[in-house]
Amino acid sequence: MYKKILAAMDHSPMGQTVFEQALSLAKAIQTDLMLLHVLSGEEENSPLPMPALAGEIYWAPGAEVDLERWHEQWARYESECLEILQARAAKANQADVNTEFRQVAGSASRTICHMAQTWGADLIVLGNRGRSGLSELVLGSVSNYVLHHAPCSVLVLKSSVKINT
Numbered sequence: 001m002y003k004k005i006l007a008a009m010d011h012s013p014m015g016q017t018v019f020e021q022a023l024s025l026a027k028a029i030q031t032d033l034m035l036l037h038v039l040s041g042e043e044e045n046s047p048l049p050m051p052a053l054a055g056e057i058y059w060a061p062g063a064e065v066d067l068e069r070w071h072e073q074w075a076r077y078e079s080e081c082l083e084i085l086q087a088r089a090a091k092a093n094q095a096d097v098n099t100e101f102r103q104v105a106g107s108a109s110r111t112i113c114h115m116a117q118t119w120g121a122d123l124i125v126l127g128n129r130g131r132s133g134l135s136e137l138v139l140g141s142v143s144n145y146v147l148h149h150a151p152c153s154v155l156v157l158k159s160s161v162k163i164n165t
Contacts, residue, residue: 001029001031001122002025002029002031002122002123002153003031003032003122004031004032004033004034004119004120004121004122004123005022005025005026005031005032005033005034005121005122005123005124005125006034006036006112006115006116006119006121006123006124006125007019007022007023007033007034007035007036007124007125007126008036008037008038008108008112008115008124008125008126008142008146009035009036009037009088009126009127010037010038010081011037011080011081011084012127014127014128014129014157014159015037015084015127017127017157018125018126018127018157019035019088019092021125021155021157022035022125023091023092023095023097025123025125026092026097026099027095027096027097031097031122032097032098032099032100033092033097033098033099033100034099034100034101034102034115034119034121035085035088035089035092035099035100035101035102036101036102036103036104036111036112036115037081037082037084037085037101037102037103037104038103038104038105038106038107038108038111038112039077039078039081039103039104039105039106040105040106040107040108040111078103081103082103085101085103086101088101089101102115108142109142109145109146109149110145110149112124112126112142112146112150113145113146113149113150113151116150116151116152117151121151121152122152122153123152123153123154123155124146124150124152124153124154124155125154125155125157126142126143126146126154126155126156126157127143127156127157127158127159128141128143128156128157128158128159129159143156
C-alpha cells in the first residue's frame with residue numbers, strides 16, 4: 001500500500017481538512033507523512049509575490065511600491081504559515097505518525113509534484129477549492145495540474161462550496 005503520504009495544504013479551512021484526512025489515513029495504515037505548504041501569491045490572503053530585483057525597477061510616478069511594507073507583510077505571512085505547519089506536525093507526531101514538514105516558496109502545483117518526486121511519495125493528498133468557469137481558467141487549478149503531472153497517486157478532497165465566476 002502507501003508508505004509515504006504527502007499532504008499539500010494551505011492555511012484555509014480546506015487546508016485543515018486536508019491535514020486531518022491525511023493524518024487519519026497515515027495513522028490507519030502506519031505510514032510516513034510529509035506536510036507541505038507552498039508560499040505563493042496564489043494562496044488566499046497572501047501578499048502578491050514580488051520579483052527579486054523589484055527594488056531596481058523604475059516605477060512610474062504614482063505607481064511606486066512600498067517594498068519595505070511588502071517585505072513586512074511577506075515575513076508575517078511566512079511566519080504565520082510556518083507556525084500553523086509546525087503545530088500540525090507536532091499534532092501528527094503526538095499521534096505516533098512519523099511526520100516531517102516543509103515550507104517552500106514557488107508555484108504550488110509544480111512544487112507539490114517536485115516534492116512528491118524528490119521525497120518519494122506514494123500518495124498526494126490535497127484539496128480543491130471548487131473553482132469553475134472563468135476563475136479556474138484565469139487562476140488555474142492546482143489540483144488539476146497535480147492530477148495530471150504527479151509521479152504517484154493523488155487524492156483530491158472536494159470543497160463543499162462551489163465557487164462560480
